[in-house]
Structures are given as structure tokens and as C-alpha cells.
Amino acid sequence: MLGNIPTGTTLPPCAGLNCRLAAGFLLIVLISYCNPAMSQSDRTAELAAIFDGTVNYAETNGITLRYVEAGDGPLVLMLHGWPESWYSWRYQLKALADAGYHAVAPDLRGYGGSTIPDDIEAYNIRELTADVAGLVTALGYEQAVVIGHDWGAPVAWQSALLYPDRFSAVIGLSVLYNGRSPTRPDRPLRQQPDEDFFYTGYFQQPGVAEAEFDADPHKLIRRLYTSRSPGTPTHPPEVTDPRAVAGGWLPRLGEPVRLPDWLTEDDVNYYADQFTRAGFRGGINYYRNSALNWDLTPELAGARIRQPALFIAGELDIVNRGATQAELEARARPHFDDLRGVILQPGIGHRNQQQAPEDTNRLILEFLDSLNLN
Numbered sequence: 001m002l003g004n005i006p007t008g009t010t011l012p013p014c015a016g017l018n019c020r021l022a023a024g025f026l027l028i029v030l031i032s033y034c035n036p037a038m039s040q041s042d043r044t045a046e047l048a049a050i051f052d053g054t055v056n057y058a059e060t061n062g063i064t065l066r067y068v069e070a071g072d073g074p075l076v077l078m079l080h081g082w083p084e085s086w087y088s089w090r091y092q093l094k095a096l097a098d099a100g101y102h103a104v105a106p107d108l109r110g111y112g113g114s115t116i117p118d119d120i121e122a123y124n125i126r127e128l129t130a131d132v133a134g135l136v137t138a139l140g141y142e143q144a145v146v147i148g149h150d151w152g153a154p155v156a157w158q159s160a161l162l163y164p165d166r167f168s169a170v171i172g173l174s175v176l177y178n179g180r181s182p183t184r185p186d187r188p189l190r191q192q193p194d195e196d197f198f199y200t201g202y203f204q205q206p207g208v209a210e211a212e213f214d215a216d217p218h219k220l221i222r223r224l225y226t227s228r229s230p231g232t233p234t235h236p237p238e239v240t241d242p243r244a245v246a247g248g249w250l251p252r253l254g255e256p257v258r259l260p261d262w263l264t265e266d267d268v269n270y271y272a273d274q275f276t277r278a279g280f281r282g283g284i285n286y287y288r289n290s291a292l293n294w295d296l297t298p299e300l301a302g303a304r305i306r307q308p309a310l311f312i313a314g315e316l317d318i319v320n321r322g323a324t325q326a327e328l329e330a331r332a333r334p335h336f337d338d339l340r341g342v343i344l345q346p347g348i349g350h351r352n353q354q355q356a357p358e359d360t361n362r363l364i365l366e367f368l369d370s371l372n373l374n
Contacts, residue, residue, distance in 0.1 A: 044068075044113065047270060048086075051093045057113075058106075060134030061127065066113030067106035067135070071097025074373035075141045077132060078105040081150020081174070082283045083213075083220065085112040085274050087267075088149065091357030092364065099365050100374050106135060108152070110282020112274045120206065123285040125293040126162075128155045133163040142166075145368060149173035149353055150319075151286050160305050162297075169308040169371055171364060173352060174319050176311055176328055176342075179335040180300045185290040193245035202249060203287040210281040212248045217272040217280075223253035225268075228350035229260035230316040262355040306337045310367045312360065314348030340367065 044066075045055045053068040068086045070093040078089040089105035096103035107114040109131055110123060117123070132155060136144045146167050148156030153175035160170040191201040203209045213220045226232050234254030239247045259265065311332060313320055320328060329342040343363060345356050353360045 058138040063115035075144035079148035079152030095361040191244035217275040226256035233257040
């Protein structure tokens, strides 16, 4: 805290992104110190301002989405994953704005300051993509480029498929589009006690996973983000029994010895504060609609993404299970008309736009500039 810095102390020089972040977080500390009761919306506005963003709200598809925006020009929508928020795109907002784009990062339905519907079925892919398409209209545009990471990637891919006139290009991070499954997904509501625990199966029974995570949002964010950041040391997990009967997810994730270099305590606190407010139920409901999503989109059997497209992932991202660039490209090609690249970032894990922001920004901007939107 500031009270521990002696008067007259000379702080080390900084430059570029790190300097701006340090100055921004110092501002947050000062504001929080002077006003401990600062509201969630005020803190979001202050964080957004660090990255030259402003907070706004839009009505779309019968709900309200909170979003942070920066810049002016062709519209670029950035869709976050689980368990995240607009804040996962903080490093992209200013970079895209400086390059002449209108960058918009919403809290998707069920998250942060956006509407949190009660029904599980309200989180099906038809509703999620309609939210995004409606946001384009609400912002006064006819078309946008859509970028998605983690769960935001399937929403982005499906938005391009279901609203081809609304989205001129698409970028997916972490989760590749592999086409519509030939068979209907069927996940049992409960894992059998002697089955190996797997988080997506654990998520299926309503009320269970969200109760565990809502009880300690800080613990989930710290442990999950660290576990998906290769090379960051953790303490041994409390539960090592692989069977589902042995317990939930948090004790299977080791407490970090330290946070990853790309994640600060301020970051953890903001994410956790958002989930303290909104809860985890909305985001987990995305995982409970795989069968319904399949039922609602029969027209996508054999459909190809026709817009210019790009895929970016960390080389060490657990989602892609060690697949090489050639293997991922071979999987993807049959489902795209204009796939302009499958890129693996060396040494990077799951949250690549946060862990490697400058490289991710470069790749995004090279793709956007090739579209000649300005």
C-alpha cells in the first residue's frame, strides 16, 4: 500500500504497456483508499479508463448488455470466455482504438453488469448469437468483425454462421471451429461416483458447481487461472483421488505459490468482485445447453464459415490437447471458405490475449488491416 512507500523513494523506470498499467492501478489504489465504498460500476469505469475505455449499456434481444468501448471506426466486438468478463480484453481495447477501430467488449449475458436470466435454456446458442447480432444494430452499425475467446469463440463462430450479413469476418482464440457434430451431444446430469472427475460433467447438475464457486470466487479465479498458465508453480491439491465421488473442483486445483506474471492481485480482485455480484450460475449455464444447441441449429449441418477467419491459440493451451498447427489446420479447413491462418503462440497457455497481449494484438491487427475496413 502507499503508506509503506517512504517519502522520497525513487521508483524504477517503466515503459510502454507496463508503465501505463502501473500508473492506472496506482490511480485505482488512490481512489479505493479515499472511497472504500466505491460501487462496482464506478470501479469498472475507472478500470476501463486505464485502457482509454468507457462503460455503456445496450438493449439487445430483450436483455441489457454492459460493455466497454474505445475508439472510433469499423466495429470490432470482442467476446469473453468463462469465468471472465469484458476485462479479459483490456489490453486489446486501446490497441484497436489506436489503430482506427471501434473496439467493444461486452459482458455476455449472465456475467458482470449484464442481464442474468434465470432459466438454463436462456443461455442457448440462438440467444447468445442474437445478443451479439443485436448489439451490432444497437451500436448503430450494419456489420462488425467478431472475436471470441474460450466460450466466446463458439459464440463468435456461430454468430458468423447464423448472421452472415451482420459479421464480415471472425477470429477465434483458444477454441477452434470443428463443424457441427454429426451426433446429438448427450451428457448425463450427474457423473457416476467412480467415474473420473471432469469439470464439464461436474457442471451439468444445476446448483452444484455454482454453489462451490460462489462460496469463494477469489479462490476459483486464483487457482483456475494459474492452473491454465503453464510454468506457474502451485502447491499440491488437497484432493488427488480422480474419482468424482472425492469432491468438487476447487480442492483439485492447487493453490498458486505465486500468481502468473501476467496476472496481478488487482486483476484477481476485480474478476472475483464481478462474480461476487453476479454469481457463477449464468456462465455455467452455457455448458448445460449442448444438446439444445444441437437441436436448435439443424441448418448448420455441413455449413462452412464463409467470411475471412483466423484462429489463434497458445501453444500450451490445454484446450487443444497438444495438437500441432498442422493438425489443427487439417481439422479446420473443411469448415471454412477463407481460413487465413491457424497460429500457435510459443510458450503461451489458455488466456493468450492476457498472457501475450502485444503478440495477440499484432496478430489481430494484421488480420483486421488485411480486410481493408477503414
